[in-house]
Each structure stands twice: as C-alpha cells, then as structure tokens.
Amino acid sequence: MKFAHFADLHLGYEQYNQSWRAEDFASAFKRSAEVAIAQGIDFAIISGDLFHRSVPNPKTLNDAIEVLKLFKGRDIPVFAVEGNHDKSIREMSAYHLLEGLGLLNVLGLRRERIEGDFVTSERVENLYIVKGVFKDIEIIGDRHRTKWQLDKILPYLKGGEDAILVLHQTVKEVVDVDLNIAWDLTIEQLPPARYYAMGHVHLPRHRKVGDAFLAYPGSIERYDAREASHFIRYRENLEVKEGEKKGFYLVEDFTPMFVNIETRELYNISIEDEKREEVERKFLSALKFVNDSGIIVAKLYCGETLDQKKFYDLALKKAKYAEISFRRIGIEEISQAKPEREFFSDFELKLLEILKEDDELSIKSAVELIKEHYAIAPVSKADKVEKAVVEEKTTKDEKKFEGKKEKKFKTLLDFV
Template sequence: MKFAHIADAHLGREQFNQPFRYEDYVKAFREAVEKAVKARVDFILIAGDLFHVSRPSPKALRDAVEILEIPRRKEIPVFAIEGNHDKTIREASVFDLLEHLGLIRTLGLRREEKRDEFLRSKKIADRYLVWAEVGDLKIYGLRHHTRWQLIRGNTNVLKALFKRGDVLMLHQAVDYLARDTPYQDAFDLKLSELPDNFSYYALGHIHVRKLAEPEQTGLKGPIAYPGSTERTDVREASHVVVYGERDRKPKLRENTQPKGFYIVEDFRPEFVEVETRPFYRVTVSGNSKAELRRKVEEVAGLIPKDAVAIIYLEGTVKGGVSLAEFNDLLKGSGIAYYAFRSRVTG
C-alpha cells in the first residue's frame, strides 16, 4: 500500500499582498497532487489547512476543485481533516462542499453518519467517529483541536478515541518535533500524549519538514510533518545570505528548506520535493548607513529576478536608519518582491 501525505497548502493565501504569491501557493499544491497521482498512490492524505481561511474565495475554491479532480479522475480517494486555519463551527463547511462533489472524504468526529466504499462510522455520544478503510488499512483522523480540548485533566481525548489503527492523521504541534519552530513553546501535545499502536502518524501544522523515527519516540511508527507546500514564513527561506560585520563578501546557503510532501510505502516516508519560487532571507550587518547600503547593493547581485527577498538590516548606527532610505537600492533590480526589516539600534 502506498499513499501520499500532504499538509498545509494554505490555498487562497496572497502572501505579502502579492497576487503572484496566490498563484505560487496553488501551483505548489497542484504539483504535489500531480506527483502523487503519477506515483500511482492508493490514496492521498491532506492533513489540514488545505485553505488559508475557513471561507475561501470562489477563486480559491475553484482552484481547489480543479486540482482535486485530478485524483478523482484516477479514482484515487483523498482523505482530509480540517486545520486551525480552515476549520469552522458552522454547520456546513467548505470541506462538506468538496465532499459532496466527491472530491474529498473528511475523517474525524462528525454530526452525521458516513458510510461508503471507504468510510466507516461509529456512534460516540452525540457524534460519529468517521474513519477510512482502504484494503486492510485503517486510517483515522481528527481535525485541529486546542490543547485544552484534547487533554482534560486525566482524560486524553485522543487516546480514548484512537486505540489502534494503521494511520493517524492530526493537525497539531507535538512538542518533540516543535523544537526550532514557532510552536516550540506553544505545542498542543506532548509526545507521550499521542496514542500508541499506529504505524504512521500523518501530521500537519508545523510548516517545516520534520520526521521522528520509532527508535527516537518509542511509538510503533514514524511521526511525520511534510511541512507546508509553499514557503509561508521567512524561516522557511530557500536561500540564506549572511553579510556579517566582518565579512569581506556575503555568504550564501542554498536549498536550506526543501518544500514538498511524503510518499509513504510500507509506512516508510520518502520526501518528494515540489518546486517553489526562490525565497531569500538576507541579513546585512554594518555600523553606518553607507556600509549597509554598499552591502545591500552587493547582495542584490546574488538574488535572481523571480525571487522573493526579505532583507534584515543589523548593527549599531548613529541616529539609526529608516527603511525608506534603502528602498531605492533595489528599485531597478527586478526582484519579484522584496522588503526591508530593521534590527538596527540607534
């Protein structure tokens, strides 16, 4: 059995208010789905945040429908959960609409019983737990919940709901994998709070690729975050340039954060890269405005025209600097989008 594990596509996001970034997000998700279909997977998992908001624009919805029709044409089922960005407490969600169109199947606790070729349901209090079965594989999932919803005193809702199965799909930050991410101190679950007895933990929420092997965690299967399909934050830059105070020339590191998704065979994830626009994170240090300007001009030569670049200015400059004093430097550079951020002290 082979499946694809995709997360955090954030369709509909127009990063930096740039229309071309909307298209980039759509393109990355399309490439992931096309590559999954081409690899002839048995099913596709979408581990939350398919959309950037719970009420996406008609355009984002249309793009999602067009892309999800690719696996449907090949009769490859798509199982999904809602993330913190696209969940809703309203009675009907965009996920219900996509499900009605036969494009996805939503796993988790639901108001109504669901049964079809793949879906099974079990009544739990006033809800139905809906899971999927493909061949002899049992796939469970639950949409994003806050920590206090999942861990209530001595009750661990996840462990009560999910005793055993093959795949468990969640949209949560697990502390063990949240190190060096924005969720380091804002995790939802401790490693020990994850249910045991699953062969693969298909997670979403942390936007950088992470993998914890059973030897590290003591769980039966790996915990995997594929990361977002596009670059959602400067921490996910593809290229990092540092021009320090004492450097005679800038230092460039390439392909620092590959983007993509996992193709999982026999519960072993294999990362598949998706092509994304180069995203530069640049740090320039200097002790005068003239030095900072000279270094920015030099760095500009390293950044390709189609790139996004976020440039941090650092150092101690008498009287400080205003960012407006730097914008003219890159005006004619052709860089698709750039912004300066100042950490200069006066």
C-alpha cells in the same frame, strides 16, 4: 500500498498582499498532486490547512477543486482533516462542500453517521467518528483542537494494527528540537498507529515513534521568512545558507520519503554595519545571489539613519518583490519581555491557550474549563469575587450558546 501525505497547502494565501502568491501556493499543490499521481499512489492524505482561511473565495475553491479532480479522475480517494486556519464551527465548512462533491473524505467527530466507498462511522457517546478505510487500513483523524480538547478526544482516535492517524497539531518531541513553538501533545499521548500523518509544523520533519513514523511534510510553499530558500547574512563576513526544502511525503509501506517540489525563491537577508555606505555595499553584494522571480525580505541594521526607499528600489531591480525593514543599532534595547510563565498560573495559561483560538467553540471550552477548575480548587477571598464574576459570565454565555434548551454539558463530546 503507497500514499501521498500533504499538509499546510494554505490555498488562497495572498502573502505580502500579493495575489500572485496565492497562485504560487495553488501551483505548488497542483505540481505535487501530479508528481504523487505519477508515482502510482493508492490514496492521499491532507493533514489540515488546505485553505488559508475557513471561508475561501471562489477562485480559491476553484483552485482546490481543480487539483482534487486530478485524484478523483483516477479513483484515488483523498482523506482530510481541517486545520486551525480552515476549521469552521458552522455546520458546513468548505471541506464538507468538497466532500459533497465527492472530492474529499473528511475525517473526525461528527453529529451524523457518514458511510461511503472509503469511509465508515463509529459511534462514540452521542457522536460519530468518521474514519477512512482503504483495504485493511484504517485512516483515523480529527480536525485541529485545543490542547484541552485533545486530552479528551485522543483516546477515541484508536485504530487497528494498520492505522494511520491524521492530526493537525504540534508534538512536543518534534517542536522542542529546533523549532521555538508551543506544543499541543506529547508522543506518550498518541494512540497506537503505523503512521502519524501530521500537519501544522511548516518545516518538514519526521521521526520514529516505536516502529511507526511520525511526519510533518511542512507547508507546500514558503509561508514566511523563517521558511526562506536562502538566508543571506552580512555582518563581518558574507554568509549564504540554503533554507529547507518544500514538498510532501510519498509513503510506501508506512515509510515516508520526502519529495521535493520547487517553489519561488525567498531570500531572507540580514545586513549590519555602523556606516550607511557599508550597509549599501554589503546589501549590493547580497543581491548578487538573488534571482529575478524571487522575493526579498531584508532587515538592515545600521548605526546611522538610512534611506529605506533607496534600498527598496535597489532590491526591486533584482527581484519580483521586496520588503525592507530598518533598525538603528547602538541605541540601548528596551528590556526583553518576560515569558508568560512568570505571570500566569498553569490554569491561566491553559485558559489563554484555549482563547487564542478566536471562535465560539473555544469560548465554550474556556467556560467548561473555568467551571471544572473552580469546582475543585479551594476558594480564597480573592477567588470568591473572581468566581462570582466568572459564574455570572458563565450563565450568560451558556444561555447564549444553548438558546432555549438550557442544556448542561456532560462531556467534551456533548458540544463538539
């Protein structure tokens, strides 16, 4: 049994407001699909963020359809969950449109039962979990959720012996190693599976969880300067370091092997010197490493003011696109921002986390969390005032969401 594990394809992402960047993302996905098919895969998994936005434009939808047709043409089923970029609270998302065309099998919690050649549904409370099935392998997953929703949903995402779990979330033990990003869940919270097909972390990472593998293929193209193909730094000495590879995982008998897919080069350049002439000299030596189809993202640090335009023109002589930023050094830095943790309680942090997702579902979750919190917390005088405000807002919000029904939520599953 062999499958391809893709994630974070971000189709339609016009990085730096350049439409050709969206074409780069689409072409990287297409080349990956071709390589995977040539390897004789049985099925493919897309662990979220197939699209950069939840409402992709017609060109982007067409790009997705073109690639998904390659799988369809060979009877290779594709299983997918929505990511934070492309999830939708509307009844029908772009994923469901592709599902209707027979190009995708969307996994996760649904209001209605879905049955098909490669999917089946299991009833949980008032909902269904749509699962993928390939021979005796179960492919279970759900779209991107807030940390708070995950706590409630994860116990339902249990599979059999040979289950694959598909999620678009950050796992603490992976992101804590060398990536400075917030985590959604810990390894301990994961239901048992033979392979954890993850998305959301944009650099390729994999690790063992017991006998199973947990893997993030990373984004298919270079999503920002932290994912550069080259890091060129010139302070005292010129240092050139290669960035991480882009690609996907080819998984054979639940063991992942990274398949590298070439992308456009992205150069992350950092130059520092007191003197303007020296910054220019150093910048010119850094440019020697740049190829003409590449992208330059450069930061210049200098004790004197610089003519940014001049540097921009120099960069464009060598590359397809450039972004130059300049920072004057020697001026005392404004005090560093304090971490959120110093200002907010755990409850408030949780609430902020939920509200980062700017959609109606998150607002509903936030309202639920507030209700849950104030129902058990001892009430101080200050809290009472706050509570009254919250309650007033809650009632209003509930009315807004529930319309005439005035239904109370019993569990999270009631409003997924």
